[in-house]
Amino acid sequence: MRFLLSRRWLLFAAAVALLAYGAWWLGEWQFSRLEERQDRNTVTARNLDAEPAPVEQVLAPGRPVDPQDEWRRVRAEGTYLAEESVVVRYQTRDGASGVDVVTPLRVEPAGTLLLVNRGWLRTQNAGDAAPDLPPPPDGEVTVVGWVRADAGGDAAVVTDRATRAVSSREIGATLDAPVLGGFVDLVSEEPEPAEPLVHAERPDLSEGPHFFYGLQWWFFAALGVFGFGYLAWDERRKARRPTPQGTESTVTKVGESAPS
16 A cells, blocks of 8 residues: 555545545535525514514614514505605516516604515516506505515615615615615505505525535535545555466567567
């Protein structure tokens, strides 16, 4: 087994060890993501089944949404500010183009604003043309919706009453009253509008592909170690193979003529 101490085999062993460790670490990372998703699904399922809570008990102006409150149902009463609606562009449903319509609700009696994603509207989504938005119900409305956390980054920037992701900070900067942190996806409203929008879908509570991805990475790590072991065994087997006796070498040394 002295060949294992040669430079070639030492470098080979180091490369295999590095790759195996990397694959093992990636497997651990996938399993940690699986645990995070399971924990998040547990919280989400609990919130989806809970009775709606008053919105002021869950959201507050300038305060980010607590991860434990994501997808919690809340109830609010107030009046829509239809003229302050913002469209969220490039939203698709079953391959169809459209927009989400976000309308502030002035919550009574506090006077703060709650951003309500009233639902999806099918449009051509072409250029910067503003679509004709179905109006919300007039007068006082009772709204029930799922709490959602703000988006971030350039996608949340509001331009000409349009954005690509909902952020209470960005939309709130265009309004003249305090805005509750986060927003809600509409579940129901009373009274109902004359032309309802397509409500948001329930969240996906599957565990995703993390378990199988983790197994795959661990398989690659085991495969690398097994492959190294097999090649080392094969090298040792070849080295211990006896040289056949009675076989004359046909190699001709330099300066000697070949036998006639």
